[in-house]
Amino acid sequence: RKEVEQDPGPFNVPEGATVAFNCTYSNSASQSFFWYRQDCRKEPKLLMSVYSSGNEDGRFTAQLNRASQYISLLIRDSKLSDSATYLCVVVPPLNTGFQKLVFGTGTRLLVSP
């Protein structure tokens, strides 16, 4: 089983729609969780952190469910500029003193006019 699993998509949605992505992780002792965004042929960039209590940043909401070992990202009122690949990122248990980020395959979002 992969450490981090995501539906690769693509998710095709119209402007203004609400879309949600899920991601599951295999190691229940994982310590930190993030969503990164990657535009086509560009480098990944941190979108937001994910906390058990939920984390909201404008139109974006991220949540963590430790019991079920999944992470979600909700995007409200989608914009054309939201079209990108969204990478789920997990940090395994701290055993070497550094944050080794493990990336999922990414979920591709296409927002159309």
Added chain:
Amino acid sequence: GAGVSQTPSNKVTEKGKYVELRCDPISGHTALYWYRQSLGQGPEFLIYFQGTGAADDSGLPNDRFFAVRPEGSVSTLKIQRTERGDSAVYLCASSPQGRGTGELFFGEGSRLTVL
């Protein structure tokens, strides 16, 4: 700009050749990472440096791959006897320290094509 700089941006080579990829991290960042991203996949961890030493090289696929960071700043990823399966985008990232906020600052990558 003051971001992570990687050279070359594109490299086409023949099977069996030797390749070096260079990464210049953000000034002052002590932690440096190399990742590899194949088409349709997420970045895959290769190696992590804290300062000059390789703190974790568990992601290097085999002994054809080697990386150095002799002065704790610029790093070079070296690939010997390249194979077609080595074709990918090699991403370098840096952060102020090894443990932190989860934010790695990536370069635009070096796209390697092995013919």
